[in-house]
Amino acid sequence: MKNKTNERGFRLAVAGKGGVGKTTLVALLAELLTHSGYRVLAADEDPQMNLALSLGVPLEEAEKIVPLSRNKAYIEEKTGAKPGSGWGGLLRLNPDVSDVVQRFGLQLKPNLSLLAMGSVDQAATGCLCPENNLLKAVMRFIVLKPGEIILVDTQAGPEHFGRGVLKGFSLLLVVTEPTSTALHVAQKSMTLARQLAIPHLKLVVNKVRGEEDQNRVKAFIERSGIERPASYFLPYTADLLALEPTVGSILTQEGKFTEAIQELFCDIKMLISEKSASTCSSVDKIF
Ligand SMILES: Nc1ncnc2c1ncn2[C@@H]1O[C@H](COP(=O)(O)OP(=O)(O)OP(=O)(O)O)[C@@H](O)[C@H]1O
Ligand SMILES: [Mg+2]
Structure with a gap:
């Protein structure tokens, strides 16, 4: 699989049900990747554009951002067609x-850098x-x-x-909570990602409150019959809420929580640089 960042950058996206922690994870990965010397373009598909706030943009500035999906002049300049003009x-x-x-x-x-993408209406699927x-x-x-990475916070x-x-x-991180509804969305996302031939998938189970949650997720994966993804468990922590x-x-x-994120990040970094996971050690931890 040729996706060496040395050759032509790396494309990474984070997906999952609403509220599971996608934007939080994207903001933390942006922080970790930039500290590791990568150049990151964080792209936000979320119509609410919370990523700007999570990356430290003040509210009054964030509110002024016009996402690309609503930039009529640019869309027409580039595609030759007026937004809303529909098919063909x-x-x-x-x-x-x-x-x-x-x-x-x-x-x-x-x-x-941050690029506010926005998204098209859900009704326009496939249009x-x-x-x-x-x-x-x-x-x-x-x-x-x-050395450049595009990191996408996708729409819920x-x-x-x-x-x-x-x-x-190259890589999709599917974030879920240990609840049945979130896991079903994660399962669907993984199936669709495989259809798009995204070569690497990781399941990130967030807001885990104990072993019982972990076991519930493992049982779900077994039952679902999906190819077992590399899984990571991030604990629930009130500290995040305090920092928001x-x-x-x-x-x-x-x-x-920080330990679990570092472990996930180590594996992502190994994937980006195409080293084997065994070379990932505590010296790779950067905070
Ligand atoms: N591990 C965690 N422990 C406790 N709270 C968390 C954890 N991860 C995320 N949260 C909280 O969950 C809420 C939702 O997180 P976040 O906005 O990142 O989710 P999201 O998937 O991006 O949501 P949306 O689909 O609305 O964009 C936030 O209040 C965030 O602080
Ligand atoms: Mg979000």
Whole structure:
């Protein structure tokens, strides 16, 4: 599998049911990746755009951000069609989006930028409308340089898979809580990710309150018959709630949550650099 970040960057997305902790995880991974020397483009598909707040953008600035999905002038400039014009017409299928980060990216740190993507209406699943076409082009064709990573906070639920935005991604983290509804969404997301041929999937079980929760998840995986994914258990911690919305500093606190995140991050880093997991050790821990 050739996806070396040394050669052409790395595409990573986080998916799952509403409220399970996707944005929290994306914000923490952005922090860890940038500290490890990668350049990160964090892309937010969430219509509420909470990622900006989680990455430390002040509320009054975050409220001014217009996501790409609502940037009518740019969509028309790039696709040749007016947003809302629906199917067909003179839609440019592979719009050149090479200027998108420079024009609309918000540089938060020297090696961290945020791109507010927004999303198209769920009813428009699979549509060839200009908005969807543009978002797809940004995700798929944005050229990453060596050491660059695109990290996507996806819209809640599995519907966005139908729009094909994550095609060509190398790694999908499916976040779930240890509840049956969240696990069903995770199961669906994993099935759809396999159909998109995303080569690496990891299941991140968040807000785990004890062994009973872990056992419930393991039993669900056994019953579901899904190919057993690499699984990680992140404990429930009230410390996160106290830090909201800017959660990054949890990484400086010792505790089971930070330990579990570090373990997950170690494995992600090994995947990005194509080293074997056995080379991941405490020296890779950066906080
Ligand atoms: N391990 C945890 N322990 C306790 N609370 C957590 C944990 N992880 C996340 N949370 C809390 O759960 C809530 C939802 O988290 P978050 O916004 O990251 O979820 P989300 O999946 O992005 O939600 P949405 O689908 O609405 O975008 C937040 O209040 C967050 O602080
Ligand atoms: Mg979110």
